[in-house]
Amino acid sequence: xxxxxxxxxxxxxxxxxxxxxxxxxxxxxxxxxxxxxxxxxxxxxxxxxxxxxxxxxxxxxxxxxxxxxxxxxxxxxxxxxxxxxxxxxxxxxxxxxxxxxxxxxxxxxxxxxxxxxxxxxxxxxxxxxxxxxxxxxxxxxxxxxxxxxxxxxxxxx
Numbered sequence: 001x002x003x004x005x006x007x008x009x010x011x012x013x014x015x016x017x018x019x020x021x022x023x024x025x026x027x028x029x030x031x032x033x034x035x036x037x038x039x040x041x042x043x044x045x046x047x048x049x050x051x052x053x054x055x056x057x058x059x060x061x062x063x064x065x066x067x068x069x070x071x072x073x074x075x076x077x078x079x080x081x082x083x084x085x086x087x088x089x090x091x092x093x094x095x096x097x098x099x100x101x102x103x104x105x106x107x108x109x110x111x112x113x114x115x116x117x118x119x120x121x122x123x124x125x126x127x128x129x130x131x132x133x134x135x136x137x138x139x140x141x142x143x144x145x146x147x148x149x150x151x152x153x154x155x156x157x
Contacts, residue, residue, distance in 0.1 A: 069114060069117055070117075072117075072121060073104075073107065073117045073120065073121065076120065076121055076124040076125075077100045077103075077104065079124065079128060080096070080100065080124060080127075080128075080133070080141065081096075081097060081100070083128060083131070083132055083133045084096065084133060084138060085132075085133055085134060085135055085138065087135065088135055088138060092135075092138065092139070092142075095142055096138055096141070096142055099142055099145040099146060099149070100145070102145070102149055103116075103120060103145050103148070103149065106148075106149055116148065119144075119148070120144075120145070120148075123140075123141060123144050124141070127140070127141055
């Protein structure tokens with residue numbers, strides 16, 4: 001196909017449109033609009049509000065869970081100290097209390113202490129299953145805490 005424009009001539013340009021000559025757009029008065037046309041806007045606002053409420057509840061739940069875990073950790077440490085056997089040598093008693101303090105300090109300094117706390121709570125629950133501690137259970141608990149603190153234990157951070 002050949003170009004309809006002869007060689008050497010410029011193609012014809014369309015004339016410029018003057019916006020003032022265009023007819024005005026029809027305006028519909030407010031009552032003539034479709035009912036419920038703004039429903040999408042209100043649905044969007046509602047969804048955003050529900051999402052904000054859910055985010056706040058999630059933050060509250062995470063904070064509550066973290067506080068509950070820390071309270072359980074503190075209570076487990078207290079139970080260990082309260083249930084130490086009376087025939088436990090004083091050196092072993094001091095070792096146990098020192099290990100519990102070191103474990104607390106390590107847990108507070110760790111970015112994610114939940115695995116460490118969870119493993120400790122598991123050990124304490126197993127040791128206090130019969131609501132008392134024996135000398136062997138105290139020795140096993142001390143060994144677990146020391147291995148965890150030294151990094152040789154399986155649950156160390």
